[in-house]
Amino acid sequence: DDTFNKIDIDPTKVMMWRDGLLYLENSTLTETITKLERWYGVQIIINNKPKDKWSANGLFDNEYLDNVLHSLSFSQDFDYEIEGKQVYVTFK
Numbered sequence: 726d727d728t729f730n731k732i733d734i735d736p737t738k739v740m741m742w743r744d745g746l747l748y749l750e751n752s753t754l755t756e757t758i759t760k761l762e763r764w765y766g767v768q769i770i771i772n773n774k775p776k777d778k779w780s781a782n783g784l785f786d787n788e789y790l791d792n793v794l795h796s797l798s799f800s801q802d803f804d805y806e807i808e809g810k811q812v813y814v815t816f817k
Contacts, residue, residue, distance in 0.1 A: 745787040754779035757797070765790045767807075772815040775801065 747764055749757060757779070758769045767790065779801060785793050794805045794812070803816045 747783075747785040747788070747793065749781045749783045749785075752779075752781045754781075757781045761790070761793065761812075767810050767812050769812045769814060772813060775803070775816045777802075 747760065749760065752760065754771075754775065758771070761767070762769055781797055781801065783793070783796060785796075790812070791807060794807070794814075797803075798805060801816075803814050805815070806813045
């Protein structure tokens, strides 16, 4: 027996990736990492846990990974280092 659930989807937000727009709306740490890893083809390694609850917001238009991480680091209080296809994140 297959069960289907109806969910509301904003097609504008879903299709933003086609225009090179990375959109984060109240994204959890796990959601943010998953999106960034898929978007940029990297592996993100978290060295410790954030002190506060993570909730990321932002709209990035064809931005380099370094620029996205730099912006997020201000609001989420972390340092990062990009080494090839690996990104190391350390919360302050």
